[in-house]
Amino acid sequence: MKPRDLVEIKIFDTMERAQGCPICTLINENVERLVDTIFYELVNDPQIRGDLRSSGLCKRHTEMIEKYLKHHPELGLLGVAIIYEDLLQNQIDLMTQNSLDSMGNKGCYLCEHENEIEKTYLSSFSRIFSETDGLNLYEKSNSILCLYHYYKISTVVDEPFAKGLKSIQHAKLSNLKNQLSIFIRKHDYRNKEPFGKEAAAYKIVGALMAKPVNLSIRRNSKWQIWKNSKER
Ligand SMILES: [Zn+2]
Ligand SMILES: [Zn+2]
Numbered sequence: 001m002k003p004r005d006l007v008e009i010k011i012f013d014t015m016e017r018a019q020g021c022p023i024c025t026l027i028n029e030n031v032e033r034l035v036d037t038i039f040y041e042l043v044n045d046p047q048i049r050g051d052l053r054s055s056g057l058c059k060r061h062t063e064m065i066e067k068y069l070k071h072h073p074e075l076g077l078l079g080v081a082i083i084y085e086d087l088l089q090n091q092i093d094l095m096t097q098n099s100l101d102s103m104g105n106k107g108c109y110l111c112e113h114e115n116e117i118e119k120t121y122l123s124s125f126s127r128i129f130s131e132t133d134g135l136n137l138y139e140k141s142n143s144i145l146c147l148y149h150y151y152k153i154s155t156v157v158d159e160p161f162a163k164g165l166k167s168i169q170h171a172k173l174s175n176l177k178n179q180l181s182i183f184i185r186k187h188d189y190r191n192k193e194p195f196g197k198e199a200a201a202y203k204i205v206g207a208l209m210a211k212p213v214n215l216s217i218r219r220n221s222k223w224q225i226w227k228n229s230k231e232r
Contacts, residue, residue, distance in 0.1 A: 001133035007124050015138060019200070020207045021146035023121050030117045031061075031110055035068050036075070043079040051109055052083060053090045058108035060213055122149070126156045135164045144172045146208045176201055176208075 003009040011022065018025040042048045057065070069075055128134035145153065150169050154162050179201035186193055 001128075001131070001137050007120065008128065011121070011124055011128065012137065015141040015143045018143040020144060020204050021149055022141075022143040023118070023125060023149040024146055024207070025143075026121050027114055027117050031064070031114055032068060034110070034113060035065055036072070038083075039065075039069065039072075039075045039079040043082050049083070049086055052087060055107050055109040055112055056087070058111055061108055061110040064110070122152055122156075125149075125153055129153060129157050129165050130161050132161075132164070135161065135168060138165075139168045139171075144176065144204070144208060145169060146210070148212055173208075176205055180205060 001012075003012055010026065014022045014026050038048060065080065069077065069080055129138065150165075154165055154169075157165055179198040183195070183198040183201060185191070186195060186198070
């Protein structure tokens with residue numbers, strides 16, 4: 001199957017190299033690129049500062065930012081200090097105006113970005129999995145959709161492609177389950193066989209089963225609206 005646009009080029013490449021969910025991989029990489037761009041050149045950008053102030057940041061993403069900066073010391077810590085100072089000043093101002101309680105209703109700037117990216121990729125993956133060639137590509141690839149994204153895709157792909165996708169997903173999950181069984185079996189003290197690729201299966205399984213955090217309820221309701229609107 002030949003990619004029809006730049007998004008598909010990226011998707012096919014990710015399906016080939018990702019060990020876990022290609023959609024989660026693409027979203028994570030995209031958010032990391034945004035974080036990198038913000039701290040590399042947009043710390044003082046009024047638009048970004050305003051968006052961050054009005055949306056805020058969730059716990060998961062502040063942890064992600066700090067982890068990213070730790071692994072990219074070239075970005076320094078001045079940017080994060082400037083952004084946090086601005087966000088904190090905003091909270092102090094809200095507290096002064098007795099409107100700090102509005103914080104509970106806030107989303108997260110990076111979660112909102114994730115939602116947008118996710119919609120784009122879900123739409124492209126749905127299109128790819130609505131073709132036999134696309135399903136064949138997925139079957140042969142190393143990647144496995146996480147349970148969350150499999151559910152999302154399977155509800156929008158029409159029969160018989162949904163059935164085909166289910167059978168591929170079932171086989172991929174069964175294969176992973178077998179790898180876990182082999183890993184468990186090799187722990188027997190009588191075993192002489194060395195550990196192989198099955199030693200990494202638990203990590204892939206953990207990521208596949210993990211449910212989205214924080215804004216999952218909001219995301220699901222948004223997904224329903226998006227799904228019903230058929231703007232895909
Ligand atoms: Zn996923
Ligand atoms: Zn977030």
